[in-house]
Amino acid sequence: GAGVSQSPSNKVTEKGKDVELRCDPISGHTALYWYRQSLGQGLEFLIYFQGNSAPDKSGLPSDRFSAERTGGSVSTLTIQRTQQEDSAVYLCASSSYSGTAYEQYFGPGTRLTVT
Amino acid sequence: GNSVTQMEGPVTLSEEAFLTINCTYTATGYPSLFWYVQYPGEGLQLLLKATKADDKGSNKGFEATYRKETTSFHLEKGSVQVSDSAVYFCALSVGGYNKLIFGAGTRLAVHP
Numbered sequence: 001g002a003g004v005s006q007s008p009s010n011k012v013t014e015k016g017k018d019v020e021l022r023c024d025p026i027s028g029h030t031a032l033y034w035y036r037q038s039l040g041q042g043l044e045f046l047i048y049f050q051g052n053s054a055p056d057k058s059g060l061p062s063d064r065f066s067a068e069r070t071g072g073s074v075s076t077l078t079i080q081r082t083q084q085e086d087s088a089v090y091l092c093a094s095s096s097y098s099g100t101a102y103e104q105y106f107g108p109g110t111r112l113t114v115t
Numbered sequence: 116g117n118s119v120t121q122m123e124g125p126v127t128l129s130e131e132a133f134l135t136i137n138c139t140y141t142a143t144g145y146p147s148l149f150w151y152v153q154y155p156g157e158g159l160q161l162l163l164k165a166t167k168a169d170d171k172g173s174n175k176g177f178e179a180t181y182r183k184e185t186t187s188f189h190l191e192k193g194s195v196q197v198s199d200s201a202v203y204f205c206a207l208s209v210g211g212y213n214k215l216i217f218g219a220g221t222r223l224a225v226h227p
Contacts, residue, residue: 035215045216048212
């Protein structure tokens, strides 16, 4: 079946602009995660959704970052007033329960470059 | 807090050599442990997992054993191939939300 998809695959934006990143999880997966992969910080957790609720937003680096999920499916990560340090690959993952562990399946990522 | 430490790369090996990538963790509670792999130009893929002490995860010739006494989850493969060249990430999840905490990643380069 279809995997996790993300769009756009690449985004170049000017400092100070807002950007929206989209994630389409695997159908039926109720859990959705956003992570960020950058050279300086490695792979970092940003936010977790269960259904449309976000019980864990602890990884969002500042109030410029927000995310929502609608219909228990598509999620959008929004970064306002982008800064150069926001440049990174943003990864989305969705999760199924497999035996005794939740396995997360990752999308290909959106590479964000802030100039 | 929860954290993962893995050996720095790059690791450079000849084809058919034995591979070990060390991973140790610190966690409150009882984590599940994972190895993810990122091939060049591709997304993260789950390689193997283990959910309790002494469990051995295995896939594609790779193995890792969950060692609670040494808080380790070292990745091994008996005979690497050029196609194994990738970045390998050790990770843990603990607690009800199952968010992943990753190590820094280890780049493996296998030469013919």
